[in-house]
Amino acid sequence: MKETIQNIKKVYQYGKEYKKNLIGMIMAVFSSTIIGIIVPVFTAKQIVYFTSSLWQQLIYISLAIFAVQAYISFAAMFFTRRNSQYFTRNTMKNLQIKLGNEILKICQKDMDNNSSGMFVQRIINDTEKMASFIGWGGLEYLRHILANIGALFATLIINRQVFLYYLIVSIILTILYNEKTKKKGKKDIEFRNKTEEVSGLTSELVRGERDIKMLNAKNSFMTKLGKNVEEQNQKRFDMAKVNMFYTYIIDTLRAVFELGLVLLLIYLVKNNTISIALAIALFNYKSGIMTVIMEQISGFLDLAKDFNISCDRVFSILEDETFKKEHFGNKHLEKVNGNFEFQNVSFGYNEENLVLDDISFKVNSGEMIGFVGKSGAGKTTIFNLLCKMYDVKSGKILIENEDINELDEDSIRGNITIISQNPYIFNLSIRDNLKLVKENLTEDEMIKACKIACLDEFIETLPNKYDTIVGESGVVLSGGQKQRLAIARAFVQKTKIILFDEATSSLDNETQSEIQKAISNLKDEYTILIIAHRLSTIINCDRIMVVENGRIIDKGSYNDLLKRESL
Numbered sequence: 001m002k003e004t005i006q007n008i009k010k011v012y013q014y015g016k017e018y019k020k021n022l023i024g025m026i027m028a029v030f031s032s033t034i035i036g037i038i039v040p041v042f043t044a045k046q047i048v049y050f051t052s053s054l055w056q057q058l059i060y061i062s063l064a065i066f067a068v069q070a071y072i073s074f075a076a077m078f079f080t081r082r083n084s085q086y087f088t089r090n091t092m093k094n095l096q097i098k099l100g101n102e103i104l105k106i107c108q109k110d111m112d113n114n115s116s117g118m119f120v121q122r123i124i125n126d127t128e129k130m131a132s133f134i135g136w137g138g139l140e141y142l143r144h145i146l147a148n149i150g151a152l153f154a155t156l157i158i159n160r161q162v163f164l165y166y167l168i169v170s171i172i173l174t175i176l177y178n179e180k181t182k183k184k185g186k187k188d189i190e191f192r193n194k195t196e197e198v199s200g201l202t203s204e205l206v207r208g209e210r211d212i213k214m215l216n217a218k219n220s221f222m223t224k225l226g227k228n229v230e231e232q233n234q235k236r237f238d239m240a241k242v243n244m245f246y247t248y249i250i251d252t253l254r255a256v257f258e259l260g261l262v263l264l265l266i267y268l269v270k271n272n273t274i275s276i277a278l279a280i281a282l283f284n285y286k287s288g289i290m291t292v293i294m295e296q297i298s299g300f301l302d303l304a305k306d307f308n309i310s311c312d313r314v315f316s317i318l319e320d321e322t323f324k325k326e327h328f329g330n331k332h333l334e335k336v337n338g339n340f341e342f343q344n345v346s347f348g349y350n351e352e353n354l355v356l357d358d359i360s361f362k363v364n365s366g367e368m369i370g371f372v373g374k375s376g377a378g379k380t381t382i383f384n385l386l387c388k389m390y391d392v393k394s395g396k397i398l399i400e401n402e403d404i405n406e407l408d409e410d411s412i413r414g415n416i417t418i419i420s421q422n423p424y425i426f427n428l429s430i431r432d433n434l435k436l437v438k439e440n441l442t443e444d445e446m447i448k449a450c451k452i453a454c455l456d457e458f459i460e461t462l463p464n465k466y467d468t469i470v471g472e473s474g475v476v477l478s479g480g481q482k483q484r485l486a487i488a489r490a491f492v493q494k495t496k497i498i499l500f501d502e503a504t505s506s507l508d509n510e511t512q513s514e515i516q517k518a519i520s521n522l523k524d525e526y527t528i529l530i531i532a533h534r535l536s537t538i539i540n541c542d543r544i545m546v547v548e549n550g551r552i553i554d555k556g557s558y559n560d561l562l563k564r565e566s567l
């Protein structure tokens with residue numbers, strides 16, 4: 001309970017601005033609950049008037065019951081729902097936006113180590129579960145619980161023996177329900193973890209479908225997915241087993257208790273301890289106290305448990321150290337010319353293996369530097385470190401003579417663009433892909449950028465030209481076109497430093513020469529680093545660094561390296 005209250009407080013921070021709706025919703029629930037408690041007494045009177053043919057009183061009491069019922073439905077249906085919808089939906093909107101922001105701050109290492117499906121689950125499913133607890137679902141349970149506690153209190157006023165009986169029955173059923181919730185909760189955590197894995201794999205199936213088909217890996221992928229779904233189902237069955245076992249015991253006990261109640265009431269009426277009208281009123285509370293209250297408490301506990309689990313998962317992203325966040329300094333670079341330096345930099349993706357080992361080099365503004373070396377030598381890692389996607393283990397990286405650990409995010413990533421072998425192109429139009437990096441991009445700027453990237457002629461052949469939607473991760477475009485669109489994006493962004501990972505494969509000579517042309521269009525004005533796979537690219541570079549096993553084993557011009565046989 002303490003945990004639930006703490007979590008509600010935390011969630012409330014995201015919905016504070018909608019306080020009015022929260023108060024409105026609570027007031028509507030309370031008023032309808034209190035009135036609801038009086039109804040069984042009225043109905044008892046109604047029956048007694050009916051059986052004694054007291055017609056006038058019967059009409060009055062029936063009208064009163066009608067008015068009360070109408071108010072309850074109106075208050076519950078309208079005020080509560082309207083206010084709770086408004087409050088929860090807006091709170092969740094704030095929470096989801098904050099979650100999105102925080103996920104973008106998680107350091108790359110922790111992102112690499114977790115599946116994207118897990119994060120998607122947390123943004124969509126967990127916030128949905130939280131919403132159903134703090135909104136209508138949780139409140140509806142609470143309303144029933146309060147009504148039934150009120151009913152219990154009413155029986156105390158009417159007759160102590162019946163109250164005692166109801167109290168004992170309630171306690172026994174509560175203990176059993178608690179037990180059920182506890183056991184189910186444990187199974188539920190296992191089930192959810194498995195669900196996260198399945199959803200991760202499913203999202204990979206969709207995102208990686210091309211590669212799965214091309215690798216002819218349909219069968220092995222589906223076997224893996226099938227095995228995970230089977231395990232997920234097993235967890236689901238385990239949960240259902242616990243549920244069925246306790247439901248059977250509770251239902252049987254409930255029937256026994258109901259029989260006991262009838263016998264007790266007969267005994268009290270026979271002894272003239274209570275009137276028939278009161279016996280009917282006390283009996284009317286039965287369904288509330290014995291049936292509904294327990295189910296409501298159990299439902300409420302289930303929902304609270306779900307809520308707490310979801311809160312843990314969501315707040316572990318928002319505030320915990322479970323996922324380490326990126327850290328930047330405060331220094332802002334007003335002007336970047338494109339000079340930077342690596343000073344004795346060492347780095348590894350894990351503690352054991354060094355991927356870069358004591359690397360030092362300096363690059364001046366406007367230079368074009370080529371990196372060559374075997375696959376896995378550490379070339380891409382150099383690019384990743386310059387963008388501060390990972391932190392160096394030792395040594396320093398300087399941009400314009402400032403340590404990047406002291407620079408703010410904008411000074412680093414606002415001045416560097418990476419054009420990878422397979423750049424991520426969003427499922428938007430070409431225009432909107434470019435506008436992502438510059439909102440107020442003009443038509444002229446856009447066309448100029450595409451000209452420089454040697455993409456304009458191709459775009460003109462598309463049916464909707466610049467408004468053509470490029471499909472998820474740019475499937476409509478070829479590898480070379482994607483790279484050229486990324487070059488246009490870099491040009492629009494006007495970052496002084498451009499890191500280019502030349503495609504190793506599949507690009508035909510014509511595409512390759514267009515890309516070369518696009519890059520040479522940027523030369524001199526920008527500092528360009530290229531992971532080069534082709535002789536033609538290397539020849540164009542001012543300097544070349546040869547990377548092997550995480551070290552720069554040689555550097556110099558193309559001719560120098562040829563002479564030393566380093567290439």
Ligand code: ADP
Binds near residue numbers: 378382
């Ligand atoms: P290159 O670009 O020269 O082909 P990389 O810099 O991509 O080489 O990789 C260097 C080494 O680091 C490789 O052994 C690779 O397996 C490893 N590596 C690259 N990225 C990661 C990562 N995100 N997590 C763990 N290891 C990685």
